[in-house]
Structures are given as structure tokens and as C-alpha cells.
Amino acid sequence: MNYVLRKLAFYAVALWAAVTLNFLIPRLLPGNPVDILLAKLQQRGGTVTPETRKAYATLLGGDTDSPLLEQYAGYLRNLLTGELGTSVTYYPTPVSEVIGTSIAWTIVLVGIATVIAAIVGVVLGGLVGWRPGTWLDSLVPMTTLLAAVPYFWLALVLVYLLSRILGLFPSQGGYDVVLDPGLNGPFLASALEYGFLPALTIVIASVGGWLLGMRNMMVSTLSEDYVLTARAKGLPEGQILRRYAARNAVLPSVAGFAISLGFVVAGSVVTEQVFSYPGIGSKLLAGVTNNDYALMQGVFLFITLAVLGANLVVDLLYGLVDPRTRART
Amino acid sequence: MTNLRPETTLPLGPVADEGAAPAGAGAPPAAAAPGPAAARPRAAWRLLLPTMTPWLAVGLVLIGLITLLGVVGPWLVGDPATIRDIGLTGPSGDHWLGTTQTGQDVLAQLAHATRGSLQIGLIVGVLATVLSAFFGIYGAYLGGVADEAFSLLSNVFLVIPGLPLVIVISGFVPRESRGLWTIAVVLALTSWAASARVLRAQTLSVRSRDYVAASRLSGERPWRVIVVEILPNLLPVLASQLVYAIIAAVLGEAGLSFLGLGASNSSTLGTMLFYAQNGFALPLGAWWWFVPPGLVIALLGMGLSLVNFSIDEIIDPRLRNARTARRRTRQAARRDRAAGRRGTGATAPADPAAVPAPAEVIR
Numbered sequence: 001m002n003y004v005l006r007k008l009a010f011y012a013v014a015l016w017a018a019v020t021l022n023f024l025i026p027r028l029l030p031g032n033p034v035d036i037l038l039a040k041l042q043q044r045g046g047t048v049t050p051e052t053r054k055a056y057a058t059l060l061g062g063d064t065d066s067p068l069l070e071q072y073a074g075y076l077r078n079l080l081t082g083e084l085g086t087s088v089t090y091y092p093t094p095v096s097e098v099i100g101t102s103i104a105w106t107i108v109l110v111g112i113a114t115v116i117a118a119i120v121g122v123v124l125g126g127l128v129g130w131r132p133g134t135w136l137d138s139l140v141p142m143t144t145l146l147a148a149v150p151y152f153w154l155a156l157v158l159v160y161l162l163s164r165i166l167g168l169f170p171s172q173g174g175y176d177v178v179l180d181p182g183l184n185g186p187f188l189a190s191a192l193e194y195g196f197l198p199a200l201t202i203v204i205a206s207v208g209g210w211l212l213g214m215r216n217m218m219v220s221t222l223s224e225d226y227v228l229t230a231r232a233k234g235l236p237e238g239q240i241l242r243r244y245a246a247r248n249a250v251l252p253s254v255a256g257f258a259i260s261l262g263f264v265v266a267g268s269v270v271t272e273q274v275f276s277y278p279g280i281g282s283k284l285l286a287g288v289t290n291n292d293y294a295l296m297q298g299v300f301l302f303i304t305l306a307v308l309g310a311n312l313v314v315d316l317l318y319g320l321v322d323p324r325t326r327a328r329t
Numbered sequence: 330m331t332n333l334r335p336e337t338t339l340p341l342g343p344v345a346d347e348g349a350a351p352a353g354a355g356a357p358p359a360a361a362a363p364g365p366a367a368a369r370p371r372a373a374w375r376l377l378l379p380t381m382t383p384w385l386a387v388g389l390v391l392i393g394l395i396t397l398l399g400v401v402g403p404w405l406v407g408d409p410a411t412i413r414d415i416g417l418t419g420p421s422g423d424h425w426l427g428t429t430q431t432g433q434d435v436l437a438q439l440a441h442a443t444r445g446s447l448q449i450g451l452i453v454g455v456l457a458t459v460l461s462a463f464f465g466i467y468g469a470y471l472g473g474v475a476d477e478a479f480s481l482l483s484n485v486f487l488v489i490p491g492l493p494l495v496i497v498i499s500g501f502v503p504r505e506s507r508g509l510w511t512i513a514v515v516l517a518l519t520s521w522a523a524s525a526r527v528l529r530a531q532t533l534s535v536r537s538r539d540y541v542a543a544s545r546l547s548g549e550r551p552w553r554v555i556v557v558e559i560l561p562n563l564l565p566v567l568a569s570q571l572v573y574a575i576i577a578a579v580l581g582e583a584g585l586s587f588l589g590l591g592a593s594n595s596s597t598l599g600t601m602l603f604y605a606q607n608g609f610a611l612p613l614g615a616w617w618w619f620v621p622p623g624l625v626i627a628l629l630g631m632g633l634s635l636v637n638f639s640i641d642e643i644i645d646p647r648l649r650n651a652r653t654a655r656r657r658t659r660q661a662a663r664r665d666r667a668a669g670r671r672g673t674g675a676t677a678p679a680d681p682a683a684v685p686a687p688a689e690v691i692r
Contacts, residue, residue: 014485021489022497029501132655141384141635148576148630150583153602153623160616171611265490270584274606284493285588288500300497307490 003319011312018304022297023075027068037291084301085294089286095298098283103302105174106279109195110268113202114261120203121210122253126246128211129218140215146208155201155274162197169197174278198275202268206260213256217249224248251322258314265303380642380649388635395629399447402440409437409596417615427617430608438601439621445597446579446626449513453578456517458524458571465528466563470536470555480529486522492584494519499590512592516581524570528563535562569640576630583626598622 034056038048078084084095128137163171170176176190221227222245230240269281276282280299287295413432420427426435461483468479498515499507535541541558549557560567579598585591586599587606605611605619642649 010481010484011488013481014488017485018489021494025498026501029498141387141638144634144638145627145631148580148634149627150580150587150602150623152584152587153619153626156602156606156611156619157623160611160614160619164611164614265493269492269496270587273588284496288496288588288590291500293501296497296500300493303490303493308488311488 004316007312007315007319011308011315014308015305018308019076019079019301020072022301022304023072026293026297027071079301084298087287087295087298088292089290089295095294098295099280099298099302102278102280102283105277106265106268106272106281107306109198109277109279110202110261110265113199113268114206114257116199117203117206118210118253118257118260121207122214122250124207125211125214126218126241126249129215129222129249130241130245132219132222137215140212143208143211146204147206147212149205150270151201151205151268152270152274154205155198155271158197158201158204159274170194171197172276174275195277198268198271198277201271209260210253210256214249214253217252218245221245221249251318254314254321255318258311261307261310265307378643380639382639382652384635385639388632388639391628391632392636395443395625395632396447398440398625399443403437403444406437406440407434409433409441411437417613417618420617426621427615429604429618430610430613430615435618435621438596439598439625442596442598442601442622443625445595446582446599446629449509449516449582449592449595449597450575450579452509452513453516453520453582454571454575456513457521457574457578458567460517460521461523461525461528461570461574462567464521465525466532466555466559468525469529469532470551470559472536476529479525483522483525483529486519487526489519491519492581495581495585496588496590499585504593507590507593509592509595512582512585513578516578516585520574520577520581524574527570528566531563531566532559535559565640565643569637569644572633572637572640576633579626579629598626 037056087093087095087098090098159171162168174194227244230244272279272281284299416430416432418428424434464479468476544554544558583599586597587602601622610618
């Protein structure tokens, strides 16, 4: 119980830090959103009057006249009621709605790809680590190449090879635009077809890390006394592998799953850009390129929330899986 | 199997204790290539240098070649901005890596971009390592409330997703003031947390040793205790964290530049990919434009990771022992097999050259 409370307290602090960071970033950085928008307007030949400035300031929700603490209180109040402001890019849609329509794409894509990569990597890593020194094992350092490949570059190469040269998969978008989005057969099939390349990119780019981590844990688990005992008892090799070695070696990978999720979400932001995928990453970038500050902040907050939530779930599960963590400290 | 045990326990003591050996031993692993003159008996400080393995050699060669491309390359290739009337031509004798849409030489761009990426990688790597050393080592040394606070701070930074944060920050900084150092500081601020945690754990174990306590009791100032007594033990860990930080920085900067959010006055491998993507290199099939920059990033990252494997063996001698043990079992199996073929007892020594490739030997 104490373990759960401690974890909850930590994530409450982390959440507060993220929310506050989100509040402070636009106010502490040199650029003023209103100024940038007005400069853009002026470049296009618009005239800037004090009224325009006031209108923009109101639109962006920056009542910069009141003291910082008061602004902070208002910001927190708005967050609690789910009020994230209005998107300029998709005017007049509220930011929360923009996020709502795009989040499913990212969650399904990143979620499925990450789970596949983790399972494939852990199983392969476990098998390779079980027999250290084979020719397969000596190829393991090659996976560092995969781990160091930039996600978006891999996406470019895959699009070039599989989409442009072989013509197997569509290279842009999330589904065939002539179809109606919804839970119908043709649409789901099209979404699957369009999502294959982005998912493949994420799987290939992240499987190496899982493989390597599992392999190294497997190798060090094999030198543990309980594995030796299991061998001495004459248990079948398969049973030692599954019940003794793999079970213990997989624990750090479970813990790593949550942390890696943050990286995968980040990687997918750039990947979505390559595929023009209608997920949350492309919304974040649309916000950045269009100086849509409300959208930017809303999306950032949402991504952070998702990653924090996933971390919390994994942390709590980890306490169940590995009782030693609960006892520590 | 049993021959693993004495192996794993034996060198742990000496390696951990020799950690306090001369600080000069912490020289970058690039200098660690043992020449023929290094055949003398292993000195204590040599334990701090990685053992030469084929993969370490591959890593060092990769890093060396890419550094050469970035440092010397720009002097040899022409001006990367020169525009010619041969847009989008494939690799040829004149232009080894072809030309871009406006006829700029891709190889020249690659050399300059590599220099830019290495530069930002080093700057961010050093900044992030300094930050993590401060929060990790200093916090753990102080202990108590300061340690709790620092540790909480790094844990919070660890779970906040880095790249989205960097994207948002870069989005708010106007393009004019988004220079190389701004990007470097932003990347460093979002990437120090993981290594701070590693360093903290290491420091906690070093801090409780007797000689550190003795040094504190004799009234040494904190910074002296940290620099003279604690830091030398952490050098391999610091080196490994620096290498990771450099990889992360190069990758992070590439992603940021690819989105058009990088430093406005620099050319890196990421900016090259940005221009390739926006110049329709993909639909036009100009693979020579977008493949080399990513490949350089991937190979650099691979080289650095391979070097890190060897550094990890110093930090955790069990890994090295696993490697030597593997080699021994392989040799033993080889001997057994050769002996078995001659129909004699299993203990008979055999000529290792007369056996099939070790790849077939499993155990």
C-alpha cells in the first residue's frame, strides 16, 4: 500500500511539474506569441491597430496584464474544466476536440507497434541470450545500428523501397479518403493498409533496444545460482529457460516498457510527419508551423499526460510482478 | 557451467578498488587502442581501458571515419552551396553522391552537415553530462533533503517526454533567436535526467567507502572530496553516459531539424534531410540525396554504442567475464570435439586449428 501511495505521490508531482512547465514556457521564453502573429499579419500587408493586438491577445488567452499568479490560477481552473482554448489552425474547433479526433490514430498505431516490437525483441533477445556465443549472438552488436537509426529516416527509406519502388503500400495519410471513417469493414481494412508502413518503421527502429536489453539480462541471469540449481536438479532445458531464466530476465524490460513509451511517442511525432499520418504528432507540428499556441500546448500536455499515465500503470503493475520493488527503500 | 563461478567473483575486487587509480586513465576510449608496444604485463590502470574486441575496433573505425569526414572533409570538398545547372543527377565521377535539386554537390553538403551534427552532438553531450554529474553526484554526495529533491527533479524530467517538450520550446522561440546554442541548451536540459539517475546510484555506493569517509572526516572541502575521491571511480560511468548523451543529441537534433525547428544558422544532417524531404527527393526517387545523411547518423550511433559496450565491460566486469567464459567454453568444446574425433579421452589436448568453425559449436 505504501508503495502505491508513494508512486501516486510521485506522479502527482510529475503532473504538476508538467502542467507548470506548460504554463511557464510561453511566458518565460523571449518570443511573444502575439508579437509573432502580428508580425506575420504585417508581412502579408495587414494593418496592425491596438484593437487587432487586443483581439489576438484575447484569442490566445493571454491576459498578460494581470499578475503571473492570477494567470496561473486561471490556467489551472481552465485545465480542470478541460478548457484548452481554441485552435487557430482548425478555427473554430476547440483544442480538446482536435486532440480527441486525432488521438485514436496515434494510440492505435504507437500502441500496437510498441507491443509488437517489445514482444518480438524480448523473445528474440531471450533466445539469443540463452545460448551466448553462437553465431547468432555474435550478430547482436549489429542491432545497435537499428537502435541508432533515426525513425524518420527509416520511414523515408521504407517509403522509397516499399511504396515507391515496389508499390506495395500507400505512402501518405491514414486511410483512403474516399471512405467514411467509422467502424465499417472497408475503412478498417484501409486504415490497416495505410498504417502498415508507419508501424513497421516504429517496430524496426525500436526492436533492437528490446532485443539487446533482454539478451544482456538473460546472460547475467544464466550465471545466477538458482539457474545452476535448476540445472543440477536435471530439469529440462526448456523449463529452465521459461520458468527460471526468462521470468527473471524479463523484469527490467517490463520496467523499461514505460520509459520507452515516451521515446516511441516522440519518435512517432516525427514519423507521422513523414507519412502525413492524421495522429497527434502531426497536430503538434501543425500547431508549431501555424503559430497555433493553444494547440501546441494542449497537445504537449496531452502527450505528457498519456506518458505519465502509462508510466504509472506500469509502475503499479511492476510492484505486483516483482515484489522486491515494493520492499525496497 | 561450473567454471563460470570462480571467474565471475575473482576480478570484481581488484577492478572495483583500482577504480581510484590515476585520473589520466580516464582518457577517451579512442586512445585505448593497444599498440604492439602494449604487450607488457597489464598495469593496474590498464584495467580502466577497454579490451580490444573486433566490435570495439569496428566502432572506433566508424567513429574515426565519420569524424574525419566532418573535420577534414569540408576542406576537401567544394562549396556546398554552389548551384549548378545539373539538378538531381545520380552519383557520377564528378559528383560522387550526385547533386540536389538545385545542382548542389551532395557529398560537399554531407561533409559540412556531418561537421555541424558532430559539433552539436559534442556540445550537448558535454552540457548534459555536466548537468547530470551535478544533479547526480552532488545530490548523492550531500544526501538528505538535497538528494531527495535532486532525485525527484531528475525522475520528473525522466518521465516528461523529451522531444515534444523540445518541439514546443523551439516553437515558442522566434526563428531569429534560435541559434546553435539555444538548441544545444534546450536539448541538454531535456536529456540529462537518465544519466543523473545512473550517476546517483553509483555515487551512493562509492560515498560509503572508508577512504571517502576518512577524507570527509579529515575536513576536506566537499568539492575536493568529490573531485579527488569520488570522481575517479565514476570515470567509466561518466564516459559511457557522455557517449549515450552524444548519440541522443545527434538523433534529437536531427529530428528537430528535420521538422524545420533546428538552429537557423547551422547546417546539420537533419537540415539536409529536411531539404531533401521538402525538395521532393522521395517522389523524384533521388535516393542519393536522403540516404547518406541518415546512414551517417546511424553509423555514428552504431560506432558510439559499440564503444559503449566496451566501456560497459569496465563498469560491470561480469560482462567481460561472461565474454572470457564464453571463449573458454568454446575452446573447451572445440578441444572435446577434436579429441572425440580421434577417439581418445575427452581431456586430450588438441590442435585448435583442426576444428570446424566455432559458429557451429553451441556449448
